Amino acid sequence: MSRRFLLAIVGLTMLVLAVHDIPLAGYLRSVERDRLVTSLERDAFTISGVASENLELTTTGGHTALTQLIDGYSGRAGARVVITNRTGIALASSDSDADVGRSFSSRPEIATALAGQVSTGTRSSETLGYDLLYVAVPIFNANATVGVVRITFPKSTIDQRVNKRLWGLGLVALISLALAAGVGLVLARTLSQPLRSLEHATDRMAQGDLHSRVPDGDGPPEVRQLARSFNTMGGRLERLVDRQRAFAGDASHQLRTPLTSLRLRLETAVEQMHRQHDLAGAQANVEAALSESFRLQRIVEGLLVLARADGADLPRVTVDLAAVLRARAEQWGPLAAERSIELIVEAPSPVWAMAVDGGVEQVIDNYVDNALDHAPEGSTLELHARRVAQMAELRVVDHGPGLSAEDRGRAFDRFWRVTDQERAGTGLGLAIVQQLADASNGSVELRETPLGGIDAVARFQLAPPPA
Numbered sequence: 325m326s327r328r329f330l331l332a333i334v335g336l337t338m339l340v341l342a343v344h345d346i347p348l349a350g351y352l353r354s355v356e357r358d359r360l361v362t363s364l365e366r367d368a369f370t371i372s373g374v375a376s377e378n379l380e381l382t383t384t385g386g387h388t389a390l391t392q393l394i395d396g397y398s399g400r401a402g403a404r405v406v407i408t409n410r411t412g413i414a415l416a417s418s419d420s421d422a423d424v425g426r427s428f429s430s431r432p433e434i435a436t437a438l439a440g441q442v443s444t445g446t447r448s449s450e451t452l453g454y455d456l457l458y459v460a461v462p463i464f465n466a467n468a469t470v471g472v473v474r475i476t477f478p479k480s481t482i483d484q485r486v487n488k489r490l491w492g493l494g495l496v497a498l499i500s501l502a503l504a505a506g507v508g509l510v511l512a513r514t515l516s517q518p519l520r521s522l523e524h525a526t527d528r529m530a531q532g533d534l535h536s537r538v539p540d541g542d543g544p545p546e547v548r549q550l551a552r553s554f555n556t557m558g559g560r561l562e563r564l565v566d567r568q569r570a571f572a573g574d575a576s577h578q579l580r581t582p583l584t585s586l587r588l589r590l591e592t593a594v595e596q597m598h599r600q601h602d603l604a605g606a607q608a609n610v611e612a613a614l615s616e617s618f619r620l621q622r623i624v625e626g627l628l629v630l631a632r633a634d635g636a637d638l639p640r641v642t643v644d645l646a647a648v649l650r651a652r653a654e655q656w657g658p659l660a661a662e663r664s665i666e667l668i669v670e671a672p673s674p675v676w677a678m679a680v681d682g683g684v685e686q687v688i689d690n691y692v693d694n695a696l697d698h699a700p701e702g703s704t705l706e707l708h709a710r711r712v713a714q715m716a717e718l719r720v721v722d723h724g725p726g727l728s729a730e731d732r733g734r735a736f737d738r739f740w741r742v743t744d745q746e747r748a749g750t751g752l753g754l755a756i757v758q759q760l761a762d763a764s765n766g767s768v769e770l771r772e773t774p775l776g777g778i779d780a781v782a783r784f785q786l787a788p789p790p791a
Contacts (some may be wrong), residue, residue, distance in 0.1 A: 329693035333508030339499055352493065356486045364403070364459040364475050372473045375407055385405065390416040402481070406474045408434060415471070428474070433460035437472040439562050440686040455479035458603050522554060534562040546709040576745075609683040638680040638763045641788045645684060645709040645716050646671035650686045653707055656696070664701040671709035677716035684718070684784075687768075691720035691780040698724035698778070704778035714782045715766075730771040733779075757782065789790045 394405035398418035405418040412429025416505050428434045436443035437460035449456045455780055456476045463471035521538045528536040537558055540551035591607035610669070653669045688707075695705050699722040709718040727735065735759040756767075761768045764784055771779040 333511070334505050335503035343477040346541040348493065352490060353486050356490075360486070361459060364457075364477075365442060365444065365461065367397065367401070367403075368459050368475050369504060370475045371407075371475075372461050373407065375471065376463050376465045376472060384455070394418045397440040402477075404476045405750075406472075407475075408472045408474075410438065410470050412438060412472070428472075431460075431474075433458050433474060434472050436460065436467055437462045437474070440469050475568055477509050490607065515547065516545060518547045518551060522536050522547075522551060525558075528572070529561075534558065534565060539578065640678045640764060641681050643677055643679050643784075645675040645677050645718055645784070646673060648684045649688060649709045649718065651705055652685060652692065655688075656738055659697060660705060663696060663699075665696060665699050668704055668705045668706045670706065673714045674789070675709045676787045676789050677767065678787045680760060680786050683764050687718065687757050687760055687782050688720070690757050691718075691782070694753060695720055695722035695724070695778065695780070697720060700724060711786065712783070714786060716786050718782040720780045721773060721777065723773065723775055726772055726778050727770065729772075735770055736768065 344380050371393060374393055377601050390407055394407065394416055395418055397403070398405050403418075405430060406414055407416045407417075408414050408428050412427050412431075412434050414426050414428055431440070432447070432481060433439055433443040433445070442462075442463050444458065446455055446457050448454075455478070457479050458474060459474045460472055462469045462475040488778070518538070521542075525536045525538045536556050537559075538551045540548050541553060542548070543551070590609070590613050593606040593613065597606045649671045650669055657667055687740040692705070692707070699705055703723045706719070706721040708721070710717055736754045758768055761782055761784075766782060766784040768783075769781045771781060773779050
């Protein structure tokens with residue numbers, strides 16, 4: 325990925341530079357060439373002005389002065405200079421090999437300048453064997469053309485001067501390309517390193533390392549969010565697997581005892597029926613086995629409820645805790661009356677809360693079921709629904725023997741039961757309450773009452789009344 329990203333950045337930069345610099349280079353080349361030609365024209369007119377004062381066709385000293393003038397310029401500029409008279413005969417030349425007195429009238433630039441016009445351009449020189457850039461200007465004296473000054477350069481020399489000017493543009497392009505490569509390398513590493521770490525963490529997790537995590541502070545915001553999501557997923561998966569392992573261990577341990585008891589009682593009952601000497605004992609064992617099967621059924625049903633709620637993202641609905649509490653109190657009323665326990669409900673007004681569908685009913689049922697098992701005859705069982713601060717609160721208060729602080733802390737553990745409890749429960753009721761409260765983003769708690777009983781509390785998030 326890093327290599328592809330870097331190549332993409334460099335390639336895009338090269339494309340931008342090509343689209344921008346190639347036309348710019350052509351324009352700069354044209355401008356620089358025109359500047360050089362204009363400079364040569366200026367120099368030619370300067371020489372023309374001096375030559376017009378010293379152009380004496382019959383005075384040798386005048387020719388000598390002209391030769392010194394053009395030799396000095398040629399030495400400084402590296403150009404070849406020729407001065408002719410009005411008939412195109414060379415009077416002076418900076419080229420030592422050139423024949424003074426030779427006619428240049430056949431040269432097109434000389435002919436144009438003798439006609440009183442400035443001539444510039446390039447042409448191939450058969451005499452010199454290479455292309456020339458030339459500038460030819462007329463020499464005026466009293467508004468009459470009396471000669472021509474021609475300055476020539478090898479075209480390759482002019483091209484070299486123009487290219488030298490363009491080297492700066494090329495250098496800027498190379499620097500820009502190098503900077504783009506550097507920035508691309510930094511960005512590629514910034515992007516690829518967190519993704520590579522995420523890839524390695526994913527591989528480790530796929531191999532069974534559920535503790536694998538990635539740093540979530542590196543890279544762009546999208547990559548950081550991806551890392552946080554991965555860590556959240558890893559943590560949730562780790563907790564889920566740990567719960568499932570603990571659940572499987574607890575379930576196998578808790579089911580082993582009733583299954584063993586059920587098998588032994590049935591074996592004993594079968595043996596007694598075969599011998600037909602203790603049919604009453606056989607009947608007692610069958611009834612005990614049936615009771616044990618009911619207990620197994622309750623354990624399995626509790627396990628199914630936990631399995632559905634454990635780690636699941638269950639949808640939440642708006643529930644009126646007061647209405648649900650009153651409805652469940654009506655259902656538990658007859659059983660409470662059988663045990664001479666009075667149910668007192670305090671839920672005068674609606675208390676709207678967010679909870680998983682059916683969760684509030686199961687929380688109330690488990691709390692009330694536990695309270696009725698421990699509340700003494702003739703006592704009261706108080707059921708409350710109210711708003712407390714920013715939460716909706718349910719309370720089931722009994723006046724039984726209560727629990728120690730240590731037991732209250734363990735009461736929500738799966739399969740935990742009070743050691744001296746006479747009633748053979750499953751040990752899953754309060755674990756289900758805990759799981760349903762967690763799924764509802766709520767909380768549960770067992771508190772001690774002033775008289776030693778249990779104040780079972782469940783809190784849920786408040787919800788706005790339905791429209």
